[in-house]
Amino acid sequence: MIELRRVAAVILLCVGVGAGLHLLLDPLRNAGQGAADKALTLGAGAALAVLGAIGGYLIARIPKERIRDVADRLEVLVRRGRVGMAFSDAEADALGRFGHAVNRYLAFVKDEVEQSQIAVKERQIQMKVLEAEKRHVEAVIHAISDGVLVMDSFSDLVLTNEAAKGIFGFQFEAGSRVPVEEAITDATFLDLLSEMRESGSLVPHRTAEWKRGAGECERAYRVILNTVFEGRKRDRVSGVVAVLHDVTREKEIARAKSDFVSSVSHEMKAPLASIKAYTEMLVDGDADDPAEAREFLVIIAGETDRLTRLIDKTLNLSRLESGLIAANKADLAVTELLRAVAEVVSPQAAAKGIRLEADLAPLFFHVHGDRDMLYQAILNVVSNAVKYTPEGGHVAISTYLDDGAVVVDVADTGMGVPADEIERIFEKFYRSSRSADTAAGTGLGLPLVKQIVETIHGGRVAVESEVGKGSVFRLYLPAVR
Amino acid sequence: MAARVLIADDEPCITDVVSRKLRKEGFEVIVAADGQEAYELAMAERPDFIITDLQMPRMSGLELCVRLAAELAEPVPILMLTAKGFELDPAEIARLPILAVMTKPFSPRELRDKVCQALQDLRAP
Structure with missing residues (x-):
């Protein structure tokens, strides 16, 4: 009868300790960390076996009432979902000491579990931050008005943005890997990319001009190419990043400015030519009489006025156009x-x-x-x-x-x-x-x-x-x- | 007989100053105010030398040169007097039947010397 009671007490104790461990391990299982879960389950199983063995030995020597009392307290713990039994200092018998040891062990396990939980939480947060950062970077790249292409060392396009899609007319989905020769048909641009990849660390950065289309539809781009390196010495080419900036408008403006300067100079040369020619005629004594000399001087004065008007109007127009003169x-x-x-x-x-x-x-x-x-x-x-x-x-x-x-x-x-x-x-x-x-x-x-x-x-x-x-x-x- | 020089320019001051300079040298000067007039005068008057601007209304100096080279039985030396000197393509100039290009602002004295030299070279056997 006594043996039976002791066996029941051991089972009860094991169930109690197991329930405590279960309570502690449950959040970890839910976190889905497979390896940590297995390790903790194994550890807990081993601890349970050891505790069971020690418990069985000790309990065999303990009076029935004490065991029942401890069993009751364990049940309370399970019901309340708490860890750690209360043992007073007066309970200095074997069961009391055993209880203290179990408590310390449970406190240790609880601490470990909590640490693991914190680590898992931190990792989850890090993953979320990384995901958000990745999405943010992708959104930024897509929002850039310049075309962006990233080609890896296998000549696959691994990243392209909306602007690049517009420039090259890509049909594939964003985020998919496509061999660059399939995506881009323009031989000049393909040459730019392959030259860049092959030049490696010799020319890690390069700017080139590239044109697309013809006639009215022609667009001019400034292509900024950068080689991406990897490896500890950063000596292995892992890809090429190309950024295409549309400079068509800038070129038009530059051409218009150049035309304007050219026209202004041409227009200014006309009065200047007259001024120089008539002055030289005067210097060379080509005026037959004072009346003719005066005629030359009148022309010179007139042409000087014309030049002044031209300069004034040019400056006025240019100031108005550039907004330098504020309207009052x-x-x-x-x-x-x-x-x-x-x-x-x-x-x-x-x-x-x-x-x-x-x-x-x-x-x-x-x-x-x-x-x-x-x-x-x-x-x-x-x-x-x-x-x-x-x-x-x-x-x-x-x-x-x-x-x-x-x-x-x-x-x-x-x-x-x-x-x-x-x-x-x-x-x-x-x-x-x-x-x-x-x-x-x-x-x-x-x-x-x-x-x-x-x-x-x-x-x-x-x-x-x-x-x-x-x-x-x-x-x-x-x-x- | 005095050599006959045609000067074509839409700037009256330029044709005036060139005419004065050349007349003092004893040349007979014919004046045209645009390319078309210059073409018509050149065909009718058969000048010995032509001085022309590049940018002119109705017909440009380039077109004038090309048409005269094609239509005149005997070639006439042409001097292009232009403000756009350095913007002209030297290869294009080389292809045209032009004796020389002179850029504005110019020296009437140098222009006169060029005309005299060219006519002298033509007369030399």
Whole structure:
């Protein structure tokens, strides 16, 4: 009977300890860490066997009531899900000591388990952070407006972004590995990549120019190539990263700037050539008499003025275009501006016998604008009209309201602009085939008008013209309501 | 008989100063204000020497040179007087029937010397 009771007590104790360990190990199992789980289960199994053996030996020597008491306490622990039995110092018998040993062991196991749990949690967090970082880096690469390609040492494309997809027309899914020769057909670009990979550490960084398409569709790219190295000495080429930056627009701007500088220099050389030639004639004594010498000097002075005007207009236009001159806008009466312009131009018109009429509205139409700039724009249009109208002609300035805009009409009975040149007369240095024969000009007056009215004041310039009959230049300026 | 020189330029100051310089040297000078007029005058007047600008209304200096080379029975030495000197392609210039290129700003004295030299070379056997 006693033996049976002791065997039952051992089983009970083992169940108790097992339950304690189970409680401790359960969170670890759920963490899904297979290796740690197995090790702990094995450890726990071994500990259980040892505890069972020791327990069996000790329990055989312990009175029945004590065992029952301990068994009850273990059950309480299991019910409450707690680790560690309470043993008072008074319980100094074998069972008490055994209980203390079990408690210490359980505390040790609990500590180990907690440490493992923390490590697992940390690893999980690290994994999540890495995943998030990877997704973030991928998102950043995809968001880059430059094309990005990463080729590995096996000549497979391992990473490409949306911009690269747009440039090369890739059909494959993002994230898939594709042999570079299948993905890219352009031989020049493939050569760039393979040269880069083969050059290894000799040329680890390189910038090249690459063009795609032809004619109107041609796009120019600056390709920045970098070799990726691996290995302890970073001496093994593991791939090539190519970044393609679209420089088509930059090239267009550079070309436009170069054309502009070229045109300005060309235009400046004309008066300069005259100044130099007539000066040399004077120096060489080519003037037959003081009257001819004076004639040369008058031409030199005139050409100097022309050069100055050209420089001033070029600077004005370039400052306006680059936004260096800020518009000083205020509400102003257009009628008052027109009156001022008419006054300035009337001597020029009178000299050619041109009738200059300013049919100004009795009402003062107001616009919000920069007075000096608008004055310059209107002056350019009116003085052009006088310049290109033959003697005895007629120039009329009028103003009226049209659909929220104050309109300034400058009509002349001049030579007119051929229909195919109407758009071009607003280009810098463009001079109509007819205007060049008639009057001197810089070819910058109308571009300045367009810049001032359209870009700075949000208005519009329109031209109606009939060759041989005349033109109407119409400036639309947003009215102040 | 005085040699006849045609000067074509859309800048009146240039044709004026060149005419004055050459007339003082005893040349007969014909003036054209654009390429088309220069072509017509060259065909009608058969000048001994032509000085032309490159960029002109109606017909460019290049087209003028090409057409005259093709249509004139006897070639006429042509001097291109242009502000775009360094922008011209030397290979293209070499292909054209042009004696010399002179860039603006220019020296009327040097221009006169070039014309005199060219006419002298032509007359020499």
